[in-house]
Amino acid sequence: MDIELHExxxxxxxxxxxxDQKRVFRGNQENFIDLIHTGEEYGVLVYVMTTAEFKLMGNQAIGYTYNSQTNKWRKELLPLPHVIYNRIPFRKYELLPEVQQVLQACIKHRKIRFFNPTFFNKWTLFxxxxxxxxxxxxxxxxxxxTTNADLESLLLKHPNLYLKPIRGKAGKGIMKVSRIYEKNAKARRYELSVQDKTKSHISRYSNIPQLWNQIREMMGSQDYIIQQGITLANYKQRPYDLRVLVQKNSKGRWTIAGVGAxxxxxxxxxTHVPRGGSxxxxxxxxxxxxxxxxxxxILNRAKKSALIIAKQxxxxxxxxxGEMSMDxxxxxxxxxxxxEANSKPMKFDEPHIRKKSLDNLIQYSIHLAKQPTKAPRLSSGAVKRNAAKDSTSKAR
Ligand SMILES: Nc1ncnc2c1ncn2[C@@H]1O[C@H](COP(=O)(O)OP(=O)(O)O)[C@@H](O)[C@H]1O
Ligand SMILES: [Mg+2]
Incomplete structure (x- = not known):
């Protein structure tokens, strides 16, 4: 393969x-191993790095390589990466001060291109x-x-509403409110569906304050958004939605890696699979x-929309x-x-999407590795001093 790198x-x-203490490191190890193997196909060295052992000194870093013969991870001193792919698996880890420090160091590092720095949240996405x-x-x-007035005003405009935790995932904490009109009754009634493991529980209320009380109890201390409910197209009476994987390619441009349903x-x-979806x-x-x-x-429109959304x-x-999945x-x-869009896409089980997603990640990394390094964001005096330092410590 013909790769010209600056260094x-x-x-x-x-x-x-x-x-953490329990395992060598968290995250989907199978995923990491697949990426390491795909890297081998393209001549790219891929290894795993943990926030706890994070040190970018000189030309080297501490990381874990994988031995397919012994199925074991090996801790080693490895070359400083050109690219860091952020797969910190949970928000609670991302929020830790020591992890925040690592993330800032990655963002600021002049020789490293660091992509997908943070999780998204549903309100800022909106x-x-x-x-x-x-x-x-x-x-x-x-x-x-935040208040029952938010609920009441949106319910006047839309008969169905979705209530979702801003930092939620996999359907956790999702509720649905519907305005129903019963025959022989003038009073409006409200129906609240709460998503449990695989079923949703339904309860009914005759007025907003009662409904709001119940919702507040379910919300606890979490931040929520409230959203117009869309009546989804359905197949044999089961609603469905599309999961799109959007990734950058070997030229650094956004492309569609695949669309699942x-x-x-x-x-x-x-529609989550762990909640009875398929x-x-x-x-x-x-x-x-x-x-x-x-x-x-529709499929073409979905793909076009996903690209426009990713860019925005x-x-x-x-x-x-470098990538995101989209519902x-x-x-x-x-x-x-x-x-919603997710900056830590879960593994797609469709084999063709899976293959494409690994190829894209590696090809995008090759593209990034070939890009000129960032100019230091410092005062001009400091820039010069730094540039001088750089020329003496060129080897990585
Ligand atoms: N506004 C809405 N109208 C109709 N269905 C919705 C709406 N919001 C979410 N859903 C359904 O709930 C699922 C989960 O919502 P999502 O926003 O993706 O939250 P999560 O982070 O829990 O996956 C969606 O994939 C879709 O099936
Ligand atoms: Mg989702």
């Missing part, structure tokens, strides 16, 4: 994760996408949920409701991003709706 060295990627004309029309009406479980208000083929599901031509059109998220977040809804009219 003439094998392109190197470190996967950053969190180490704010970012609401800023641009290109993405405004793709997001459901959304507010921060998730069918909701019979008793569920979300994986399916988007073309099959879309064709059943919209026909072959309709399906094609990257611009608004002012950070360097997109399709309503009964074939219209696309954005639900």
């Amino acid at each position: 003439n060295q094998r392109p190197t990627m470190a996967i950053l994760t969190y180490a 704010e970012w996408l609401n800023k641009s004309k290109n993405t405004q029309s793709l997001i459901p009406a959304t507010q921060k949920l 998730r069918l909701a479980g019979k008793m569920s208000i979300t 994986i399916d083929d988007p073309v099959k599901l879309l064709e059943s409701g919209f026909g072959p031509a309709g399906s094609k059109k 998220i990257e611009r608004a977040s002012q950070s360097m991003l 997109l809804g399709v309503d009964n009219n074939g219209q696309i709706w954005f639900f």
Whole structure:
């Protein structure tokens, strides 16, 4: 392979994760191993780096390589990576002061390109996408949920609402409120569905204060958003949504690695697989409701929307991003709706998406490794001093 690097060295990627007492390190180790093997195919050195042992001194760093023969991790002194791929698996780790320090060091490091620096949260995502004309029309009406007035005003406009923890994932803490009109009763009634493990529990209220009391209890101390509920297109009466993997490629441009679909479980208000949902083929599901031509059109629109959204998220977040997964809804009219984006995409089980995602990550890293290093963000005097220092310590 013909790779020209500024410092003439094998392109190197470190996967950053969190180490604790229980295991060598956290995160999906199978994922890391797959990435290491894909790296081998492309001549890229991939290793795992932990926040606890994080030290970028001179030309070397502490990391773990994987031996496929013995199935063992080996701690070694390794070349300083050109690229760091952030896979710290949970928000609670990301928030630790010692981890924050590591993240800042990665962001500021002049020789390292560090991508996906943080988790997203559902409220800032909404704010970012609401800023641009290109993405405004793709997001459901959304507010921060703080008082019962927020709930009441949005319920007047939309018969179904989703309540979601700002920092939630995998359907945890999601609630749905519906306005129902019962025959022979003038009073409005409200229905609250709360997502449990695989089922949703339903309770009914005759007035907003009672409903609000229950919601507040469920919310606890977590921050929530409240969002217009979209009536999703369905297959055999099970609603589905699309999971899109958007990644940068060998040229550093956003591309679609793949589109999957998730069918909701019979008793569920979300489509998550651990909550009774199942994986399916988007073309099959879309064709059943919209026909072959309709399906094609919707799928293309979903891909185009996902690219526009990824670009806007990257611009608004002012950070360097290399990948994200996205949950997109399709309503009964074939219209696309954005639900959320995740900066730590879970593994896609569809083999073709899986393969593509590993290839993209490695090819994007090669691209990054070839980019000129950042100019130091210092005063001009300091820049000069630093430049002088740099020329004497060129080897990495
Ligand atoms: N506004 C909405 N309208 C209809 N369905 C929604 C809405 N928001 C979320 N959902 C459903 O709930 C699922 C989970 O929502 P999401 O925002 O992705 O939260 P999580 O972080 O828990 O995955 C979505 O994939 C979708 O099936
Ligand atoms: Mg989701």
